[in-house]
Amino acid sequence: MRIIHSGVPAAGSTLIAVVALAILLFPGRAAAESGYGLDPVLDAAYARASEAARSEGVALSITSGGRTPAEQERLWRDALATYGSPEAARRRVLPPNESTHVGGHAVDVGPPEGAAWLEANGLRWGLCRTFANEWWHFEVATTPGLPCPPMWSDAAVRADRLFVVPW
Numbered sequence: 001m002r003i004i005h006s007g008v009p010a011a012g013s014t015l016i017a018v019v020a021l022a023i024l025l026f027p028g029r030a031a032a033e034s035g036y037g038l039d040p041v042l043d044a045a046y047a048r049a050s051e052a053a054r055s056e057g058v059a060l061s062i063t064s065g066g067r068t069p070a071e072q073e074r075l076w077r078d079a080l081a082t083y084g085s086p087e088a089a090r091r092r093v094l095p096p097n098e099s100t101h102v103g104g105h106a107v108d109v110g111p112p113e114g115a116a117w118l119e120a121n122g123l124r125w126g127l128c129r130t131f132a133n134e135w136w137h138f139e140v141a142t143t144p145g146l147p148c149p150p151m152w153s154d155a156a157v158r159a160d161r162l163f164v165v166p167w
């Protein structure tokens with residue numbers, strides 16, 4: 001094979017290398033460019049689930065996926081204003097340091113029929129509804145094919161149980 005020295009292929013290879021490096025270093029950010037910013041494991045599981053839903057004629061789409069800390073902070077401040085206290089707000093929206101949407105480990109879906117389908121079928125790909133008060137919120141929470149764990153009553157209960165503040 002002959003290597004032709006020209007600026008264009010070199011620029012092309014550099015671009016490919018930079019994109020590959022970006023995907024390796026920032027998978028969430030690279031995925032964000034496709035719209036949802038999901039963690040690769042959740043992204044792959046959801047892709048297979050939505051394909052199965054479509055093949056069964058079920059409408060299923062993402063209403064919210066990965067979020068930046070700044071986006072979650074905005075939602076958190078809105079929830080504080082809406083619900084009046086941090087205790088009430090945390091049952092619906094978590095602050096950025098606690099939300100699984102930051103980092104792309106959670107996906108909100110709709111419409112309700114699609115979410116119900118995912119709740120019934122998601123375990124095939126390890127996808128589970130995790131909160132009793134959020135019919136739309138799913139995470140990879142089991143080994144594909146095994147039952148989903150029981151739902152938490154709301155996000156605050158789980159955050160209080162699972163997140164240990166180190167100070």
Ligand SMILES: [Zn+2]
Pocket residue numbers: 101106107108134136137138
């Ligand atoms: Zn959610």
